[in-house]
Amino acid sequence: MVGSGAREHALAWALAMSAEVVVTPGNVGIAAHGIACVDTPATGLDADLFVIGPEQPLVEGLADRLRAQGKAVVGPGCDGAMLEGSKAFMKEFLAAANVPTAAFATFRDAASAVAHLAVTKPPYVIKTDGLAAGKGVLVTDDFDEACADVRDKLSGAAFGSAGTTIVIEEGLDGPECSLLVLCDGTDVVALVPAQDFKRVGDDNQGANTGGMGAYAPMASMGDQQVGEVMRTIIAPTLRELSRRSIDFRGVLYAGVMLTSEGPKLLEYNVRFGDPEAEVLAPLYGGDLYDLLVRVGTGGLHGSSARTSGSAVTVVLASHGYPASPRQGDVIHGLGDDGQLATPLEGVTIFHAGTRRDDQNRFVTAGGRVLAVTGVAESMAEARRRAYVAATLVTFEGKVMRTDIARDVA
Numbered sequence: 001m002v003g004s005g006a007r008e009h010a011l012a013w014a015l016a017m018s019a020e021v022v023v024t025p026g027n028v029g030i031a032a033h034g035i036a037c038v039d040t041p042a043t044g045l046d047a048d049l050f051v052i053g054p055e056q057p058l059v060e061g062l063a064d065r066l067r068a069q070g071k072a073v074v075g076p077g078c079d080g081a082m083l084e085g086s087k088a089f090m091k092e093f094l095a096a097a098n099v100p101t102a103a104f105a106t107f108r109d110a111a112s113a114v115a116h117l118a119v120t121k122p123p124y125v126i127k128t129d130g131l132a133a134g135k136g137v138l139v140t141d142d143f144d145e146a147c148a149d150v151r152d153k154l155s156g157a158a159f160g161s162a163g164t165t166i167v168i169e170e171g172l173d174g175p176e177c178s179l180l181v182l183c184d185g186t187d188v189v190a191l192v193p194a195q196d197f198k199r200v201g202d203d204n205q206g207a208n209t210g211g212m213g214a215y216a217p218m219a220s221m222g223d224q225q226v227g228e229v230m231r232t233i234i235a236p237t238l239r240e241l242s243r244r245s246i247d248f249r250g251v252l253y254a255g256v257m258l259t260s261e262g263p264k265l266l267e268y269n270v271r272f273g274d275p276e277a278e279v280l281a282p283l284y285g286g287d288l289y290d291l292l293v294r295v296g297t298g299g300l301h302g303s304s305a306r307t308s309g310s311a312v313t314v315v316l317a318s319h320g321y322p323a324s325p326r327q328g329d330v331i332h333g334l335g336d337d338g339q340l341a342t343p344l345e346g347v348t349i350f351h352a353g354t355r356r357d358d359q360n361r362f363v364t365a366g367g368r369v370l371a372v373t374g375v376a377e378s379m380a381e382a383r384r385r386a387y388v389a390a391t392l393v394t395f396e397g398k399v400m401r402t403d404i405a406r407d408v409a
Helices: 006-015 028-032 055-059 062-068 078-085 087-097 110-118 143-155 223-243 276-284 287-297 379-392
Strands: 022-025 104-107 124-128 137-140 166-170 176-184 188-190 199-201 205-208 213-216 249-259 262-269 310-317 347-351 354-356 362-364 368-376
Touching: 006 028, 006 276, 006 287, 006 347, 006 368, 028 347, 028 354, 055 062, 055 078, 062 078, 078 087, 078 262, 087 104, 087 166, 087 223, 087 262, 104 110, 110 143, 110 166, 124 143, 137 143, 137 205, 143 166, 176 223, 176 276, 176 287, 188 223, 213 276, 213 379, 223 249, 223 262, 249 287, 276 287, 276 310, 276 368, 310 379, 347 379, 368 379
Parallel strands: none
Antiparallel strands: 104 166, 124 137, 124 166, 176 188, 176 249, 199 205, 213 310, 249 262, 310 368, 347 368, 354 362
16 A cells, blocks of 8 residues: 555555555554555565555556556556646546536736636636646636636745646535546446545635544435436547557546536546545545455456445644644543553544654644544444544644534435
């Protein structure tokens, strides 16, 4: 397992039910959970399966280098990873594939971008072209704020070189859905739909973040709706990948807006979502290893991904997140294993940004600190478990939404 966040913790935890797992580089919470963490680069390790968690190494070609060594890998090569690595490339790809998506325009200079905004109806949707850890999107009705965001991004002040090309999209209305689809280069299997919560504050207020929580399954996305997304979005994407001779073996994460005109693709990611992984991995548990082996070796044909129950994840973030997260605050309520000092049924805590201080205490070491996941048969009970556990973990300045899955539980 390649990576160091809560996503990798959740995936490694589920994979460890069926296999011996080594994580590079991992984190202190994963190690405390009894899973091996090493500093050796992935290309220096030997394993039956390599699962690449974050997007950056995928864009940089890690999957290509591992496959060149004859390894089975879950993660696309750098050509397929461009679907996430460049918003401009992705939108051009979608147009070629005839995938329904928001109308868009690409800009590299502020004057033309502002002129475009002046003749565009709000809400204004402005995205960095490159990778921005899930924080490179502004959605606003305020024209002046939109213009300021354009200038900050294109100048490099906001996201460096990742933001010096931007995409401006039309605003879409409707609920969002995260549909993660496993691809083995030919066949696909959809996981249960999830919904994540991007804004830092309750009722979707405040700044955009990497994700403040999630739940699955998304009840409003039944088999019929999933089938429509697979038919109108995923299938044409696979045809276009094939036409471009891109062998996509990994996770195709479709961020979909369920509009009154039907599902439209907001964007693609090319790996497990974070925090979606923290609800999906516990739901699939020990079956995840078999599924991912089939992804890496081209054996998904005839496979299905079955699960039951519900899961809710609540993210605990540092004071000042996302703009200027503070680090070093002592975390209370965890035992030496990184889990709740007083265990609760159906609760697992995945570490995103923690470290040990010189007294061996867990302290905050990132923007998102912990992902607290509750699992139960019903969504209401999963949510109750997650929030009971989340209140038992404390640190100074803790940031937490209180409305994750509120409207479906």
